[in-house]
Amino acid sequence: MYVTGIGRTKFGTLTETMPELIYQAMYNAINDSPISIEDIGAVYVSNFIGGPSEKQLHLNSVVSSLLPELRLPIIRVETACASGSSALYQAIIALSRFENVLIVGVEKMSNATSSECSQNLGMAGDRMADQMQGLIFPAHYALVAQQHMQKYGTTHEDLELVAFKNHNNSRLNPLAHFSHKDVTLEMIKNAPVIASPLNLFDCSPISDGAAAVVISKNKKSDRDVKITGSALATDHISLSHRKVHTSLEAAKVASKQAYELAGITPKDLDIVEVHDCFTINELVAMEDLGICKPGESKDWVREERTSIKGDIPINTDGGLKADGHPIGATGLAQVFEVTTQLRGEAGERQVDGAEIGLTHNIGGVGGTAVVHILERRG
Amino acid sequence: MVYECEDCQKQWYYNVMKCIFCQGNVVELAPSKSTVRGITKIEIPSPGHTRVPYCDLLLEDEYGNFEIRKSFSDHELGEMLEAMPKEAKKVAKSRTVGIVGAGTMGSGIAQICAQTGYHVLMIDRHEETARRALIKIDKALSKTTKDEVKQEILSRIKATTNLYEMEHADLVIEVLTEDMELKKEVFRELDNECSKDTIFATNTSSLSVTELSEVLKDPGRLVGLHFFNPVPRMKLVEIIKSKNTSDETVEYAKEVAFELDKTPVITGDAPGFIVNRLLLIFLNEAIDKYSDGTSTAADIDKAVTLGLNHPMGPLALSDLIGLDVCKAILDVLYEGYKDPKYKPCKTLCEMVEKGILGRKSGEGFYKY
16 A cells, blocks of 8 residues: 655645635645546545534535546545544555545634634533533643643653744745744743643644545555555543543554554654644653653653654654644645655655654544554665 | 443443443442542633633542543642532533523623523513613623623523523522512512423522522522622622522532632521621611711721721712612611611611712712
8 A cells, every 4th residue: 555646735824715725635646646536436535623613514525526527435534633644544444445545634724713713623522521611622731741740750841842843843844834933942931821831832723724645555656655554543532531641542552553564663763743733742642652661752852852853853844833733634744744754855854764654643632543654665 | 420330340431321341230430529630720711611711620539530620719739629519510511590680780690600601591571671781791791801702702691571481591590679579479480481490599688588489389499699799700609598498409509609700608598698797787887986976987988998908998888889778788687686786877867868878879978
């Protein structure tokens, strides 16, 4: 199984409508791949809050409208913030039936007010246990951060380093939400508190955007990237339904399966995209993925071991923090970045000799976790 | 709420009744206390949670299970809290609160209920009064809330003139003038319109809650809920337990008070409850002191504000409340306790007779 085409839009506050974003991403992916749209057997479309935010559901049929006369099997996939990777996971399974499958993820978030957006994103949490108690998403991860700080001595300065690195990386990614923005450690430190201990710079932005990936059963060109691991695991939806609050069990399960499928260990990774919806989650991800031991992620960040020139570069595109987090597109944007890196086409932010990459995409506060491993051996 | 299989001990957070693994019976665990394991203070409003900041607590009960609980108070890690009563949890989902009477107190109570996230039905016999109350709430919110949040809060308030719309109310708070016959008539009607689970509350400051409760089919469901003016600012709520009020109804009233970010105190059904019984005897004494002619009104007020640390002196406060209202409450206290210490002093009676009523008549102990 191979990634044979990738495409995306710029992320940010955009003027395009949801269908226009979907179309741009699909167009770019088909344009990037040797496959024509007529050779696509099925489409998976991922989206999270198009219902409440844009009052648009039945998105699979919207995609059909964008592909006139094809009348393909198209299905929408929703697993909160992990929707993109979950659609890819489904599409990979669908390769048993189709030679080529297109996956497109989209989110249009900037039309809703910030208050509505908070409420809509909150739908990734349990209605009774979380939403009714006012546990907006920053607050879910604020509790994780506080537990992590208590258990391992992680500090807010460590989170600031994560935000700083990701903002710096996004300066090298012209499609990133904050590609234009110079961010200093001082700005990060002094940002207003959202849900203590997290401040504005611990949170990923409200972004519009779309990303698309074409996958094929057989290799189509030398630029193809092999998919060697694909795993999805789930867990209780509410943090309060679990006993452990410093790691996400679903991410551990999914990554273990993906490593086994690919026959690799975390040490083999050259580049990693993790789900830093909030800075703390980049640290938790490093530990859940086995990149470092529990509690040691802070040391890695302090020693800059995850920067582009570090041991295992993480979120070279800026991550969710600075590339942006258009929910339904995020998981596919991670695949876009890893594929770009493995092809050696990442320009200024290219990681030298990257051959094995991993994407880590989380729904909610770990209710869903999807891990993919991609390889292109030189 | 945690549910556990009696046979294999698997746990759920939803009421699943039967275990899908072993077909065993699933029962609800009943924790009695919780320890605060995590706290986050949330600074940004969202629909249903417009009053910020508030805290979300990660609580661990004695079984090692967790829950998230919203709180407007400050807490510390490691602090022990009582488990929330089951009934309170159930209704916290989405209370619909009926407010009967859209005057100053009624609109204040409607405002804080809507800010807390309740659905509010505000009823007044006069459409104009209900409409004016909405405008008043709109204005009050404009000072403290962003437009977007304000609209969201206002959208939860419905003003109406029809008592029968109260049929879905979980709680009805009566905020009418202090007229026992009028209140009795309204509660008789409410008793017919509302469900058998509706909790009734009266914001009376002087009338007998016990007597009022006796017009209801179930007098146990009426409780006194005495708010203070201005409602959004004053932290106190007196909960009056009549001779008939059930313990469940008192618990319910406490939960509502906490959710509204108020501090409840419990008291029995005797004239003046706590605050007015103490206050009026104090105001009466201040007026009597004034009438001996040895101190000016300003000096008496200065003495109390500086010497007792009261925010306002008793004579200025009497003017604000209205001297007729002060006298009326003292009459109720005197009648109720038959103790001469509550008898309105001569000066007060004379001033009321002359129509010198305080701020509202332009003159009291001060000129306005």
